[in-house]
Every structure is written in structure tokens, then in C-alpha cells.
Amino acid sequence: MRILVVGGAGYIGSHMCKLLAGAGHEVVVADNLGTGHREAVQWGPLVEVSIGDVAALGPVFDRYRFDAVMHFAAYSLVAESVTDPFKYYQNNVAATLALLRVMRDKGVARFVFSSTAAVFGEPQQELIDEAHPVVPINPYGASKLMVERVLADAAAAYGLRAVALRYFNAAGADPEGLIGESHEPESHLIPRLLRRAAGDTLDVKIFGSDYPTPDGTCIRDYIHVNDLCAAHLLALEYLDGHAGFHSFNLGNGTGYSVRQVVTAVEAVIGRSLGIESAARRPGDPARLVASSALAREVLGWRPALADLQTIIASAWRWHQAPKF
């Protein structure tokens, strides 16, 4: 298939391009390089375009005649979404709507969308499955949920076939070290710890050590970026036989506390990082862990790199010699 990877210059999108090319698909990247990296685009041409720009996007669809679109482009800093919600609704919702309109007009019917655990808001149960209520508590999560709603309506009205994959915490990097996670600013725990390990002066703290968890720190579900991308491939195959809109949670189903992650990072790098605790941050739930039973059952998805040390070791390889 020929696939448009929107946001393919970013962290997860670039890993997707590598996997797609390895599976024999033809890849074209559409990215405005707002947070992405030109050097991460290695498996197909880069079209520098903003997806909100319908006039620029139409000719790209005419030229390449895509079989499917995978959509990774978004802003994703939760705290920024609270202070500047218009920025998030504009880029994550309005620009996505423009992309979907071009797809409809050009007759491209398969769509795989990067959604997030943030659509659920405060967790109400130990393992979050697809039946968990969706009550996002910040504009970032709300923007992703709005797109899910748009996809469901577009499936009903225009015959779009769409899957939303709700990732928990993406982590790790290409085991060959060609691409990796490079956000600026970096808000994710593992790359922050590894940047510090690699000599960055970044201040890394454990926010809150009095949560109702075994060691008092927050618990999250980390999933290797390649496992996420493998689920996208399965979702694409699924859309061949299934019309409509479908959403799946993607996580390992195992939670690790912030302190456990710090210990695992220190084990991988072979020394202590001297990370200290600080007060809680507002809006951090104590525990966020996925049930991915539906993705396992329906898509046949199995995370292959689920072990936390394996995830961290792949990311460490990148952070010792980042290429962008």
C-alpha cells in the first residue's frame, strides 16, 4: 500500500515509517517540522505542509493517490494545552478536520489515528479498558476525544474506515539507533532521565511521593514505540475487513512507579542519578494502566518489547548518540 504518514518526522511517526517500509509499504511523510525533525524522515519523501492547509494538501493527494492515512501530527503538552487551549483545538481538531475533508474529497477511506489515554481523565478502575468513561480533564485529552467523535460521525456519514489507538506512555527507540525520541521541551520521564544521564543539565524530580501506591510515587504504563507501531499495522489490516470507527487501548497492562523507572534507568546506565522528590503536580492521577485485552483479541496484537529494561536500553542507545 502507499501510505501517507502525517507527523512522520516526529517520534512515533518516524518509527512507523521504518516499520511500514520494512513491511513493504510505500511511505510519504507530511509534516510541517513544527516539533519534528527532517533527519528522522528516512523511509520516503517529505512533503513540508501543515495539515490545516487544504490548498497545499489536495495536490499531494492527487500526486500520490494514497491507500491509507496514518495521523500522528498533534501538539501534546498537557500543561500547555491548559494555558493555551486554542492552540490545541486549532492544531489537533481543526487541522485534522481539514485533513479528513481532503481525504473524503479525494476518496481515501482508511485512517489510523493517534489517540491517548488522556481521553479517559481520572481513572475509575485499576485497568482502564475501552468501556471506561471518557471524561478528559485537560484540553489536550478533550481535543483527541473530539477527533474520535468526528471519526465516528464521518464513518457513519461518508463511509470512512477509522481506528483510534489510545496510547498510554510511549517509550523506547529504534533498536538499531537510527531514530529516537527528541522532543523540545521534553516532558516524558524516561527521556528526561536519559538526557540527564547523558550529561544534560536538565532538572529531573519525582513529583509526589505520597500517592496511594506501594512506594508512594505515580504508576504509569510504558509501551515500546515499536509495539505501538505494530498495532498500527494490524489496525490497517483490520480496516480491510471492517467498516466503521473503532478504538483500542494500547499499553502493556503492567504499571511501573516513577521510582521503579528511576531504578530501572540507573540499572541500565550503571550508576545513580541522585534524583530527588518534590511536591505533587496538579492533575497527575496516582495510577494509569491500560487493559489492552480488546486489541489483543480483535487485532491479535502482542507487545514484543514489554520488559521495562528492554524499553529503557533501546532509548539509552539513542540518547548516547542522538542524531537530531
Ligand SMILES: NC(=O)c1ccc[n+]([C@@H]2O[C@H](COP(=O)([O-])OP(=O)(O)OC[C@H]3O[C@@H](n4cnc5c(N)ncnc54)[C@H](O)[C@@H]3O)[C@@H](O)[C@H]2O)c1
Ligand atoms: N509520546 C507519547 O507518549 C504519546 C502518548 C499518547 C498519544 N500520543 C500522540 O501520538 C502522536 C505522536 O506523538 P509524538 O510523541 O511522536 O509527537 P511529536 O511531536 O514527536 O510528533 C508530532 C509530529 O507532527 C508534526 N505536526 C504537528 N502539527 C502538525 C501540522 N499541523 N501539520 C503537519 N505536521 C504537524 C510535528 O512537526 C511532529 O513531527 C501525537 O498525536 C500524540 O498526541 C503520544
